[in-house]
Amino acid sequence: MGHITKSSWVPSVTLRVDAEGVEPAALLLGADGRVRGDADMVFEGQPVHPSGAVRHEQASLVLALHEVEAAVERIVIAGVADGGTLTALAPDGATVASYRVPGSPDATAVVFAEFFRESGGWKFGGVGKGYGSGLAGLVTEFGVEVAEAEESSEPAVAGPVPLTGVVKMPGQAPSADGAVVSAGRFPPVDGAVVHGGPFPSADGAVVSGGPFPSADGAVVPGRPFPPADRPYQLVEGWEFGPVFEAFTITGDDDQVVTVDGRVPPGPVLVEAAHEDRGYFGVFPLNSKNKDEEYLFNTTLPDFTGSSVVPAPEGRALRLRVRADRRWAMRVKPVAAARRLEGTLRGYGPEALLYTGGVADLQVHFEGDEDGGGYVGIWCHEVAGHTRLTDQPTLLLNRTEPQRRTVPLPEGPLLLLYKADGPWTLTVDGLDR
Structure with missing residues (x-):
């Protein structure tokens, strides 16, 4: 499908990538050709990479190549389409790269092209590979796990697929008993794997969501309200705070949260998100069931944030939430920050x-x-x-x-x- 063109150098600046009426998606890949986590897929439903270097804006992708993390070797550009023309524009509007993929009746999704590192700079190369299995089959090839679609009498709608998590989360951390726990997955007593994690992160972890500054200083709208459960990884070698299975909860108004017994005493990370505008506050409760100094106290729109609080000895960690809108909260090891x-x-x-x-x-x-x-x-x-x-x-x-x-x-x-x-x-x- 299509043809492979000779790769060409592109300037390491902020490029805007368009694909003829197609909602494009970007996959940020490591040296092994796979994503490191679900935050490494940028598309309409998850429009900002934690590093801020790749964004989805108005049916286009914005790639700040000079800000891409060193661990990212390739950026693959794909979309739900059978073909089309991909164009990359410099900040002054000049076309720096273009590649046409002829349509094919057998393809419902296509990898248009890729940007890849070479000799300290970036090159662009056309790919033109089609997938009859759609975007779900395409992203799976690069390490993304895709949620199973529920049976429905309604016709399928073309577009980005829902993601449940991503493989390739490197790094290990010791558990309390000295055993090694793989980053991003904590086996509970029954041996089942439970995911937890940041709303998403960089260098492995997650940047809090919400608006991010663009290259020109403008604020770019953040990702949509995060689901209650996403994978995360531990910072390797970090020894402060206990390691445990993450606790997650969501709500849509004021609530008192009692964290369950999976969270041991000691300093723990609390991540929170609040949808849209309005007030959001989180207050730890002491042994007398009274507020202590707040963890979060904000009216920031589309708020996401994290902080650390000591989980008490001999009783459960309890948090009072005050919220005007829908919210999500996760309690995780400090090593997941x-x-x-x-x-x-x-x-x-x-x-x-x-x-x-x-x-x-x-x-x-x-x-x-x-x-x-x-x-x-x-x-x-x-x-x-x-x-x-x-x-x-x-x-x-x-x-x-x-x-x-x-x-x-x-x-x-x-x-x-x-x-x-x-x-x-x-x-x-x-x-x-």
């Missing part, structure tokens, strides 16, 4: 793990919708500790948009980052 290295983007508060040496941290906080907002960073040095330090180091405490540099001590560190809008963090290591 996103790792801070290189450049990281996010939206709202997030718990971050730092395992590098002394460094400078460049902070760019874009502010909230009204041009204000708060940004703060608390640093917990966790080496040799089993609980959060009573007096963490306050690295940043400001209001309004900021561009600042703060010093980081040597890791391992747990950074509790609080922000009322989109942000970018860049780690600059220091030579010693």
